[in-house]
Amino acid sequence: MPMVITNPLLPDNPIVFVNRAFISLTGFERSEVIGRNCRFLQGPRTDKSQVARMREAITSRVPIELDLLNYRKNGTHFWNRLLVSPVFADDGNLLYYFASQFDVTLERERLAALQRDRDDLEAEVVRRTAELRAAEQRLQFALEAGRLGSWSINLGTQELTASDECKKICGRLPADSLTLEELRDSIHPDDRIVQIEAIEHAITNRSLLDVEYRIRTPKGEERWVQIRGQATYRADGAPLTILGTTQDVTNRREAEEHRTLLANELSHRVKNTLASLQAIVAQTMRRAPSVAAAGVTLEARIQAMAAANDLLISQKFEGATMRALLERTLSPFGVEDKDRFTLTGPDVKLPARLVVAFALAIHELATNATKYGALSNADGMIGLSWEVVHDPHPQSLQLHWVESGGPRVIPPSRTSFGTQLIQRMLPREIDGSVEVDYPAEGLVFKAIAPLIDTAENDNNTEFATNDKRI
Template identity: 35%
Template sequence: MSEQSEVSAVEDVASSQSDAEQRLAELEARLSETEKQLRWSNGKLRMALEVGKLGAWERDIETNELTINAACKANLGVPVDEALTHEELEKLYHPGDVERIQQAISYALATKTDFNIEHRIIRRDGRIGRILVRGGAVYENGKPVRMIGVTQDVTEREKIREEFHLAQRRQDFLLTLNDQLRSFEDPYSIMEATSQSLGSLLKVDSAGYGEVDQDRGIVLVEREWSKGAISNEGRHYRLQEFLPGMLDELNQGRTLAIADVRIDPRMGDPAIQSFYNTINARTLLVVPLLKNDRLTAVVYANSSEPRAWTTDDLALVEDVAERTWTAVEKARAEMRLREAESQFRIIAESLPALVWIIDTDLRLTYANARWLDFSGLPVEDSLGESWMRWIHPDDLTRVLKKMEVHRRDESSHTTEMRYRTREGVYRWHMIQAAPVHSARGEFKGWCGTSVDIHDIKETEEALRRSEEQLRIALRAAKMGDWSWDLATDRLNLSDRAAEIFGLPPGTALSGLDLQKQLHPADVARAVDAMEKSVGKLAPYDVEYRISRANDGARVWVASQGQTTLNDDGSPSGIAGVVQDITDRKHAEERQQLLIRELHHRVKNTLATVQAIVGSTARTASSIDEFYHGFVGRIVSLARTHNLLTEDLWQKASLEELIGTELGPYEDEARNRILVDGPSVELPSEAAVPVGMAIHELTTNAAKHGALSTFGGQVEVKWRVEPGDTRPILNFVWTERGGPRVMTPTRQGFGSRLLQRVLATQLQADVHMDFQEDGLRFTMVMPIPGDPPLFNPDK
């Protein structure tokens, strides 16, 4: 090689080396610039990732080594200082999204495109999150070696989106439900639509609308949606079973949301757990409906899985509950209104009366077919003011004047007026009208009836004349009338009949009340007479004693009647008259008493005369002495009878009664008869029986006692003491020196008179002591002050 060639070669080498160094410098400059740009890009990327809250990740496909930054770990819910492998990452994927994630990555690798997928992850704390993952593969020589990408936590965004969709869905649900509820007329269809719609929306196992009967302690569920099916069996649950221990909360209007029945402390009772196991319910939501502070209904939902009820769930169900209750009550009100209108028309057309409605201007707005038939008007002319032309002019003026008052007071009214028939004849009608108000309380007019009472009015007038004649006849006979209803056991008395029984006018009695007034000895006879009258349809005729209610006086009444019959011929009661026969009975008693007394006194008088004859004969020394003594005693005896019967039996002195009876037996020494006591005037009702008693005692003494032998003595003493209401007479009759006394073996008329008459008529306490040395008779009695009971001249 020549020198020139060598030099040229050296120069070429030097030039190449210089070029290489220059290129190296350029490359280093470019590398420095690239690194600068890379740092700049990394800075911007890091800022972008931080601002966008993006996490970055890189995965080596061959080694599955995973590199993620702190933001990515935060998105995944992994601690910052924890290393994470690809296998561990895949375990965080929600099982429902794993297949979709794998398909997206596989497709991106196959098509050499980026992938973009949103999926759920299960964080370490158990919460479910949602992330957006974007990434792609890095290729070398056409082969993917790495996967890189970013993640973004979109949980809150999705939550907001879901809440928006849910709110939109619920709004659509409520609008649809409203349309449904408005379309139903049947309350049960409304309950059914609510239960089905609510159950589907909430995705629960069962939902229903129940009405609460607190008096019976149950929830009645007419319609229940359960797992896609509607039950219309009308189930009912016991409140304490369905909602144990929580009624207080419901009664206060608080919604009950139970996430898990098994762990809720209020549901710990084994019986409650058993109940909810039976209906397969783990979660429960109950919304109470309070109306007028009273629990009236509930809307409920339950499911077999626990559920945390959200405030939106509660608000929705509470809204649905109120809408449902309003729709149910409205449907029921409208149903009742339709039924009422239907029933009104049925009743109006079937009533034997004119049925009508007039407005506040007294214009006829409705009339039943009977009005058309009565008036003869065509339908088109039957309303408005047409009715006024059919009223008697005298009645119309009166009625229109009264209607002004009723219109002002919005009040009901009843009156009578005459309507003209199509034949031109006026007939009496009874008008009854009630005010009509709208649902808002606005006065709309009256609804009323006009009932033909013309025949009744004529019958009433005839009956009135007949009753007046009967009253005149009964008044003249001093009788009262009565009627007894067998079905009600009610005894109605006229005013005179009530007066006889001592009762206020208009009093009605039961059979038992009447029996209480009857004398006990007469009850059986009176009841037997009534039973025979009803059983044998025989006349009722009985006399009995009663205690007058107002003053307790014992009076005799005579009652006569005749059995009344029902339409089928069965007895319906008795109607009759009653008369006070006390005076007649007393007259009969006096007559019988006087007859017996006359008979007895004649016998006693003869015995007395005989005793006087004997006594006088034993003591007289001559015929003349015997005559004068005998005549004197007979005259004294006659004075006794005169004393008892004179002065219309008004009053008699007790001392005179005693003196008159015992006077004939007094001897000249005046020590045979001893009388001592204050002046006492006895009314005739006491003087007669007391005089009879003294006479009996005197006669007995003359026949068998102290006056029957010489030396016998009779001592009579009395005194008067104050009593509670009347003075008390203490009377003592004592005999001495007579024959030996023995208790009689039988009771004669005199003894019966002393024991019964004095005790019965004078309420006297009488005692007879047959002591061996002589009879001792005592009598303690209140001195009567009333008018005489026995008066033969009355």
């Protein structure tokens, strides 16, 4: 082991003894060492704070052990584990300092390498943690932007873990409980087996879970949800968990149902319109005195139907008000003339099935009035009034058409198609009743129709239209 002895009683505490091991370690000859302070072994990278510690210990005459970076004669450095101890005489006076050295370069390099590896590992952990945090933030943003709730089911314990958004979709607060049993209890009875079988199929077949079903929130609100997920498995193939997302698709399902309803409604109304048009054409051609006259009559009647349909389209096929229908249908007859027409009644919205039927009937009444009634002279007037009554049906519309000031009325000797349209076809179309009277002072028309638009009414209308066509 390299050793030196210094004499603190001499100036600058010089070295007075070195052994061969020291010479081998440092590369200096004995003559180059004796008489010099040990500081000649220090260099530019020697830690000054450690040198200060050693100097303080020597001044205080106490032992010290430290690792100091020293330099050989050839300029290479080595780590020197230095133990410096004072040597005292029997009377307590300081005689020498004894110092042993041990080359710990390999140990320090290994420690430095380990420290570098540790630093690199810590830096990698920090980088990976930042990437993971960023990925989690992106995932969280995607879930929030898509309004997706996340969940997992431990297939061993049947424990459900749900995110706050998942609970929100199920109508619960973040602090509320949501177990797997509670979730399944909230599923619509008709859909529970669908959810269970879908999950079992995804687990058994290692496939993607994708199913939609209805749930009922604690407040009783029904919602449609879509769940997607995939199972994880142990090394032996046993299913471990299933992870997934939940999305509220109520609006989409309602939109799909609404589109289906509109398509069915459109198909139904097209059938009815074509059947009505066929009947109108057939009756008009049979009773018209000539093809030219039939063409004029058909054009007017088809325009009345078109006006009614235009009104429906402007209202998105959700019906129209009675006043809007009358103003649109009677526009060619000068309805804006207050001396000729009076419109009196509440703001009543008609279901779509009544709009076209009443448009045709009103057009026939106005055409008849132009030819024979109140609109055939300069003094005649037509009064239209309507109200909502509750007899014979709840929420029924009662419409009156009363003519006055025209030529003296003579009841017709035979029924024209216009009269048949009003007296026979209209009651079936509106699922109500129609009365036409011919007092001398002017024609009176009265119709009562239920305002409730039901599937049963539409079906009856279709059957009645088919009967008329036959």
